[in-house]
Amino acid sequence: SRELFVLTYGALVAQLCKDYEKDEDVNTCLDRMGYGIGVRLIDDFLARSAVKKCRSYSETADMIAQVAFKMYLGVTPSVSCSSAAGNEFSLILDKNPLVDFVEELPAERASLCYCNLLCGVIRGALEMVHLAAEVTFLQDRLKGDSVTEIGITFLRKAEDRRHKRN
Secondary structure: OHHHHHHHHHHHHHHHHHHOOOHHHHHHHHHHHHHHHHHHHHHHHHHHHOOOOOOOHHHHHHHHHHHHHHHHHOOOOEEEEOOOOOOEEEEEEOOOHHHOOOOOOOHHHOOOOOOHHHHHHHHHHHHHOOEEEEEEEEEOHHHOOOOEEEEEEEEEEOOOHHHOOO
16 A cells, blocks of 8 residues: 555665665665566556556656556646657656655765655556656755656657567
């Protein structure tokens, strides 16, 4: 459940910080864990949401914000397109439930991307529906920014692996 996940997430990050000296290693681990979750979560999302296939990157970004975030985290980020090509979007969260119990990052962990798991989840889920994307935190309230912003850049349609049997 969402509540259990939010309550235990801080303990997970704290343990990773003990296991790894460098913030970059923690960030990579969180992204990798999130990716694995996203790869598995997409089936649950598609079954529970009964959404139809998105026809554009814009529809996909809206679906992530309005359906997926609401379903799994209970929040609905706003979406803005940040490129003329229509392949770069920002998800702006006024409230991030993963940081409900976090006041601020310790000074020695200034480059920690505390919620990097979310980037991995989004990237993994998108890859499973054949959309390659780069997903990164652009702004973070834990680092003093006014909002939490996740950037999604759709790179290209991922090729269907079933057709690559050379």
